[in-house]
Amino acid sequence: MENRMDEQKKVPKRIAQTVLNSLKGGVVPRIGLPYIAVGRKNEIDALLHDVDIIAEGGASFRFIVGRYGSGKSFLLQTIRNYVMDRGFIVADADLSPERRLVGTRGQGLATYRELISNLSTKTKPEGGALPLVLDRWISAVQSETMQETGLSFGDPALEKATDRKIYEITSSVSELVHGFEFGRLLSVYYQAYIAGDDETRAKVLRWFRGEYALKREAKEALGINIIISDDDWYDYLKLFAAFFRLAGYTGMMVMVDELVNIYKVPNSITRQYNYEKILTMYNDALQGKAKYLGFLMGATPQALEDKRRGIYSYEALRSRLSEGRFSRPGARDLLSPVIRLEALTAEEMLVLCEKLAQMHADLYGYARSVTTGDLTDFIRIEYGRIGADQNITPREVIRDFIELLDLLYQHPDLPVTELLKSDEFSYAGSEAVSDETAAGFAEFTI
Numbered sequence: 109m110e111n112r113m114d115e116q117k118k119v120p121k122r123i124a125q126t127v128l129n130s131l132k133g134g135v136v137p138r139i140g141l142p143y144i145a146v147g148r149k150n151e152i153d154a155l156l157h158d159v160d161i162i163a164e165g166g167a168s169f170r171f172i173v174g175r176y177g178s179g180k181s182f183l184l185q186t187i188r189n190y191v192m193d194r195g196f197i198v199a200d201a202d203l204s205p206e207r208r209l210v211g212t213r214g215q216g217l218a219t220y221r222e223l224i225s226n227l228s229t230k231t232k233p234e235g236g237a238l239p240l241v242l243d244r245w246i247s248a249v250q251s252e253t254m255q256e257t258g259l260s261f262g263d264p265a266l267e268k269a270t271d272r273k274i275y276e277i278t279s280s281v282s283e284l285v286h287g288f289e290f291g292r293l294l295s296v297y298y299q300a301y302i303a304g305d306d307e308t309r310a311k312v313l314r315w316f317r318g319e320y321a322l323k324r325e326a327k328e329a330l331g332i333n334i335i336i337s338d339d340d341w342y343d344y345l346k347l348f349a350a351f352f353r354l355a356g357y358t359g360m361m362v363m364v365d366e367l368v369n370i371y372k373v374p375n376s377i378t379r380q381y382n383y384e385k386i387l388t389m390y391n392d393a394l395q396g397k398a399k400y401l402g403f404l405m406g407a408t409p410q411a412l413e414d415k416r417r418g419i420y421s422y423e424a425l426r427s428r429l430s431e432g433r434f435s436r437p438g439a440r441d442l443l444s445p446v447i448r449l450e451a452l453t454a455e456e457m458l459v460l461c462e463k464l465a466q467m468h469a470d471l472y473g474y475a476r477s478v479t480t481g482d483l484t485d486f487i488r489i490e491y492g493r494i495g496a497d498q499n500i501t502p503r504e505v506i507r508d509f510i511e512l513l514d515l516l517y518q519h520p521d522l523p524v525t526e527l528l529k530s531d532e533f534s535y536a537g538s539e540a541v542s543d544e545t546a547a548g549f550a551e552f553t554i
Contacts, residue, residue: 119143124471128464132510134503136181138233141189144463147456148183151449154442155187158402159194162359168402169393171367171419171429173412174449177503180406183449184363187404192230195358197241199223199345203369209385211338211378216385217318220341223362224317224348239313242294245355246301249273267302274298277354281347289334290347296330318344342389349401358400365406371418383422390428390445412446452502454491458483460502461509468513477516482524486512489528 119127123140130137131144151172158168174180188198201207201222208215226235250270253259259266278291293312300308311329318336320326327333336344349360370382386405392398412419412429420426429446452460461483469476490505516524 118470119467121471124467128468128471128510131464131506132514134177134507136185138185138188141182141186143467144460145186146460146463147452148179148186148449150442151183151447152186152190154447155404156190159191159196159359159361162196162361162400162402163194165399167393167396167398167400169390169445170402170404171412171446172404172406172449173409173446174406175408175501177501178449178451179502180449181365182502184365184404184406188228188361188363189233191358191361191402192228192233195230196361197237197348197352197357197359198226198228198361198363200226200228200363200365202366203364204366205369205372208370208373208378208382209364210381214338216338217336217341219364220336220344221318223345223364229357238316239309241352241355241357242297242313243301246274246298248356249277277351280354281351284347284350285343286334286340287347289332290344290351293330293332294351342385346392346398346401350399353400359402360400361402361404363404363406367405367407367419368411371408371411371414376417379417380422383419383425386419387422387424387428390425409448451500454487457490457502457505458487460506461486464506464509465513468510468517472517474517474520477520478513478524482528485525485528 119140123143127137127140127144155170158170162168172180172183184200188200192198201219203209203219206215207219207222209219210216211218224238227237227241228235229237229241232240250261250266253270253273254261254266257266257269259269274295278294281294282288282291284290293315297309297312300306300312308330314320315326315330315332315335318341320329320335323333323335326335345360345362352360370379373379373382389398389403393401393403407419410418415421415426419429431444431446462480465476465478465483486509487505490508491500512524512527515527516522
């Protein structure tokens with residue numbers, strides 16, 4: 109175990125600072141996840157199989173289900189990094205009272221706007237990638253046309269040849285629902301790009317982002333008598349997925365977290381409309397009506413299983429998503445539409461704490477003083493709390509551990525054993541752990 113620590117790759121300080129600050133604040137960092145990833149191998153492998161299907165022109169739809177702090181968002185962000193490395197465009201959004209899938213005050217459109225605002229690629233992982241993608245597409249088409257025709261840049265014939273190729277691409281998109289207007293706006297953007305007309309390009313981007321509230325405004329600005337609305341925004345995600353593939357990307361992954369905000373909606377009819385939208389997306393993915401498109405949605409067990417307010421209150425979804433007779437804790441079917449996150453084991457948490465301890469020492473420039481024995485004691489106390497084997501979450505353990513590291517750094521004369529044995533921290537340390545957890549301790553303390 110000590111050898112593993114010696115071999116651990118040193119983390120750049122900027123990334124280490126972001127990772128540690130995010131984790132201490134209880135949120136998932138958007139960068140640096142490969143440095144701290146532990147466990148979840150089976151879940152990641154299952155989701156990456158979906159990625160292969162999407163790359164071949166298919167579609168997928170999965171729910172990631174786990175309690176608060178169990179690692180749902182961490183898994184989503186990990187997959188986000190994986191798929192961007194594989195040439196995907198990723199759109200992600202958290203639902204909230206202002207963002208749903210359907211709403212009477214434009215909450216569905218607000219979710220669409222958030223997704224498009226957060227469009228990310230490997231070269232622009234922080235979001236806002238739509239202008240970059242469109243410009244890259246036009247440059248790629250121009251380069252391809254020059255190679256095919258032998259024409260040089262600035263030749264009027266090159267522009268005509270590029271026009272024809274752009275038309276071929278936009279025509280293929282036009283076959284989809286709302287595709288004619290979508291393809292037309294792609295052509296408008298191309299013409300504005302060639303002419304250096306930044307104002308028109310900005311108007312097209314505004315339309316793609318769903319920012320026109322009235323059809324009249326879109327008509328005056330772009331000659332398009334249609335706008336993206338709360339009812340049809342999902343159709344435009346399918347259009348974007350098809351276009352991104354034509355633009356040279358592998359596919360599009362849409363990640364929607366915090367489905368619990370639909371569960372919290374007080375109006376039952378509004379909840380049902382939202383679940384109906386989920387059903388539409390799910391059916392499209394499984395029936396081949398969507399291409400090059402994947403959906404990952406994060407939910408709590410209650411938001412999924414509650415038959416009065418949750419997703420299972422919508423019978424068409426409950427019948428599709430309910431577990432079969434044979435799946436059980438420790439032997440979950442990871443090929444089903446619902447992936448239920450099992451708790452990280454004590455051994456996996458120990459490995460994570462090792463990574464964080466070394467990252468903290470490298471960031472602040474001190475020789476790491478926390479030993480593997482100290483880490484083992486820390487994990488033993490955390491997992492020794494009453495009900496920990498069922499209720500403890502990685503978020504709670506990580507926040508405690510980073511606080512411990514911060515205190516030891518600021519008070520170097522304070523022995524780690526003194527903190528671990530304090531009443532505030534170890535009040536439950538003497539409680540018996542479950543047989544399974546005790547067996548885990550036996551493995552990594554030998």
